[in-house]
Amino acid sequence: MESQPPQERSEQPTKEVPHVLVMKPPPLLTLFEDKFISTKFQLLKAWESTLPLDQFLTAYAGSVRAVLCSGASPITPHIIQLLPSLQLVVTASAGTNHIDLNECRRLGIAVTNAAGVFSDDAADAAVGLLIDVLRKISAAHRFVRHRLWPATGDYPLGSKLGGKRVGIVGLGSIGSAVAKRLEAFGCTVLYNSRKPKPWAPYPFYSNVHELAVDSDALVVCCGLTAETRHMINRQVMVALGKQGIIVNVARGAIIDEKQMVECLVHGEIGGAGLDVFENEPNVPKELLELDNVVLSPHRAVFTPEGFMAACDQVVANLEAFFEHKPLLSPLIDE
Amino acid sequence: MESIGVLMACPMNPYLEQELDKRFTLHRFWKVPEKSTFLTTHCNSIRAVVGNASSGADAQMIEALPKLEIVASFSVGLDKIDLAKCKEKGIRVTNTPDVLTEDVADLAIGLMLAVLRKLCESDRYVRSGKWKKGSYMLTTKFTGKRVGIIGLGRIGMAIAKRAEAFSCPISYHSRTEKTETKYKYYPSVVELAANCDILVVACSLTEETRHIVNRKVIDALGAKGVLINIGRGPHVDEPELVSALVERRIGGAGLDVFEHEPEVPEELFGLDNVVLLPHVGSGTVETRKAMADLVLGNLEAHFMNKPLLTPVV
Numbered sequence: 001m002e003s004q005p006p007q008e009r010s011e012q013p014t015k016e017v018p019h020v021l022v023m024k025p026p027p028l029l030t031l032f033e034d035k036f037i038s039t040k041f042q043l044l045k046a047w048e049s050t051l052p053l054d055q056f057l058t059a060y061a062g063s064v065r066a067v068l069c070s071g072a073s074p075i076t077p078h079i080i081q082l083l084p085s086l087q088l089v090v091t092a093s094a095g096t097n098h099i100d101l102n103e104c105r106r107l108g109i110a111v112t113n114a115a116g117v118f119s120d121d122a123a124d125a126a127v128g129l130l131i132d133v134l135r136k137i138s139a140a141h142r143f144v145r146h147r148l149w150p151a152t153g154d155y156p157l158g159s160k161l162g163g164k165r166v167g168i169v170g171l172g173s174i175g176s177a178v179a180k181r182l183e184a185f186g187c188t189v190l191y192n193s194r195k196p197k198p199w200a201p202y203p204f205y206s207n208v209h210e211l212a213v214d215s216d217a218l219v220v221c222c223g224l225t226a227e228t229r230h231m232i233n234r235q236v237m238v239a240l241g242k243q244g245i246i247v248n249v250a251r252g253a254i255i256d257e258k259q260m261v262e263c264l265v266h267g268e269i270g271g272a273g274l275d276v277f278e279n280e281p282n283v284p285k286e287l288l289e290l291d292n293v294v295l296s297p298h299r300a301v302f303t304p305e306g307f308m309a310a311c312d313q314v315v316a317n318l319e320a321f322f323e324h325k326p327l328l329s330p331l332i333d334e
Numbered sequence: 335m336e337s338i339g340v341l342m343a344c345p346m347n348p349y350l351e352q353e354l355d356k357r358f359t360l361h362r363f364w365k366v367p368e369k370s371t372f373l374t375t376h377c378n379s380i381r382a383v384v385g386n387a388s389s390g391a392d393a394q395m396i397e398a399l400p401k402l403e404i405v406a407s408f409s410v411g412l413d414k415i416d417l418a419k420c421k422e423k424g425i426r427v428t429n430t431p432d433v434l435t436e437d438v439a440d441l442a443i444g445l446m447l448a449v450l451r452k453l454c455e456s457d458r459y460v461r462s463g464k465w466k467k468g469s470y471m472l473t474t475k476f477t478g479k480r481v482g483i484i485g486l487g488r489i490g491m492a493i494a495k496r497a498e499a500f501s502c503p504i505s506y507h508s509r510t511e512k513t514e515t516k517y518k519y520y521p522s523v524v525e526l527a528a529n530c531d532i533l534v535v536a537c538s539l540t541e542e543t544r545h546i547v548n549r550k551v552i553d554a555l556g557a558k559g560v561l562i563n564i565g566r567g568p569h570v571d572e573p574e575l576v577s578a579l580v581e582r583r584i585g586g587a588g589l590d591v592f593e594h595e596p597e598v599p600e601e602l603f604g605l606d607n608v609v610l611l612p613h614v615g616s617g618t619v620e621t622r623k624a625m626a627d628l629v630l631g632n633l634e635a636h637f638m639n640k641p642l643l644t645p646v647v
Contacts, residue, residue, distance in 0.1 A: 027470050120477035124500065128447030128476075135441055135618070137448050137611065138457040144610040145603050149596040153345070155611075160618040162436040184499030185440060281465040288461045294453065295460035303451075303475040 018322055019044040019064050021083070023053060026070030026092035027302075028311055035311040040319040041066070057082040066090060066321060068314065074098035080107065088321050092314055094118045094174065094301065096331060097224035097251060111331045112317045115173050117309040118301040123177035125300035126219050126249045129273025130166070130182075132294045133245050134159045134217075139291045159243070159270075162186035167215030169208055169232070170222025170250065171197050178219055190215055193222075208232060212239040217247065224251035234259040243270040249300040252278040261286050264293060275300040338637060339379035341399070343389035346408050350626035354384065357630070363389075373398040382406060382633055387566075387613065388595065390414030396423065404636045406629045409616075410434060410489075412646060413539035413566055420647050427647035428632040431488060433624040434616035439492035441615050442534055442564045445588030446481075446497075448609045449560050450474040450532075455606045477501050482530030484523055484546060485537025485565070486512050493534055505530055508537070523547070527554035532562060539566035549574045552584055560586045564615050567593040576601050579608060590615050 017039070022029065023046045029036060036043060044064060049056045057079070066088040069075055075089050077100055086109055089099055094115040104111050132138050135158040143155055166182050168175045168191040179189045179202060189202040192211040196204040205211035208231055212218060218240060222228055232246065232255040240246065246269060248255055257278040263269045264287070271292035277283055280298055287293050301307075316328050340358040342351065354360045361380065366372040373395075380399050383391045386408040393416045396402060404426040405415055412429055420427050448454055452473045459465060481497045483490045483506040494504045494517060505518040507526040512519070520526040523546055527533050533555050537543050547561065547570040555561060561584065563570055572593045578584040579602065586607035592598050595613055602608050616625065631643045 124476045131444035138454045140611045141454045149612045157617050157619045160620040161440045181499045184496045296456040297465045302472050304472050305475040
């Protein structure tokens, strides 16, 4: 039973300072809570209440104008309905697939994300995974650690990265950061995007299947939407070919995971580097047996530097909002 | 040329072996039970030795083969060949530069990413079945880290070019300053180590560069520093490196080479900030074929009295 909403860490509840609703704490908040102390807002921590979420929102979030969310606390039409004063959704992630963007647009609710600040780390992870799969780094490390080198001698050869044709799926801030890096390795960069990017010097492909036909590897960097769900399907993977590599640092559901597992098990594609899965933290057990896959537990952007920059950006967006200033990183419909 | 005796020092590449077998009388040294007897018996027919990073032609071998004309190494490194002795006796030496530069540089960057972003550790974690929602482990950002390169030759320059694409400031140490580059030069390895986050060994192994990464350098690199070795094991004082890693006086290491390959210090197996590879720097199908063709091309050129493709001596 509660008589008052749970308060942000301060001696006295300051009623003038507006609330920012947080239904479940994003990793950013859990790890760097003291970066969210501001004179311009205070956090309304729904998860600390014993009330079921709907009741809590009805009781305490009626005048809440801003919400801080992440994948664990999606902004659905139902939630939006329980927040009649909502004007701003701030997500502590690059991805926005957990937010009903159409509904937000319809109601004039602004949305900001953290795409820019995570781009370097996401791109670094994508390139790292690609090199790892091609050069068998994790597999060879396992080989050495299991004391197999003295007995077995030379390790099987990998495949050269230089000269490979790499198709980037989604040339946004993460995709373009990947492209810039791969160019330095002598890769030929190709891409698919909803529309061609006038600034991009790389060949554009209007659909992923055609991109796959012409590529030795695909690096998935796009957002998850209704259009991109299962966009990388069996047809695309077969087009990529037996030596083809897939790297995914975007969202698991962009790839038809069941089909991908089949293709990997039957050698219809050459390998995969995966940071994301359709049903995290569950990973198809067949993948755990394969030497030509490299697996990562959705931590492509998990660096202290990236997170701190994201905290700064989230707080800056919130403060700008409450000061009636322009938002720093509003979502632009590309 | 079938009567020309070629001695292959150790197994290195099936395609190369096959081609040498076709064109010459190939002797596989590793299959010989009594090596000294063998050398005495065949010393007058062996005119070429094909070596690699593990095994080449030392003074003893050279002395035992009076008809030796050429040593063709299936590597760019020449530390297993007694170059002075070859010069003295007019024996030609060739290696495989350029064709493996990109692969080795790619691997150096791959190791940096694997160590800093804990890729191998993450893979192990997921395969263990222990991944649960809400377990957040942060890794270290790679973009923007200062990269210090020991040896700015072909491989060092290729590493610099790649690291620049990740916005890494580049500095280096080499025997002489390379005024044509814009990278920052440090006159000593200790100063280089003190001023970078990731130190990469990319120079050749000689008397001077043995243990170029010693205790002082390791201390200067420090608790957050990472060492990457794609050169030769003896570039690094291995016992010093191992104790620094075990005692967490250094941040991590990515090692493709070791002092006594294929032996790797046991203490390293339990560390999560270390990536260990079985000397695979040039280990791709594409590059090994190119290297093999270069060895064959050099041998063919020599025995047809044509200019060598990639002579060192």
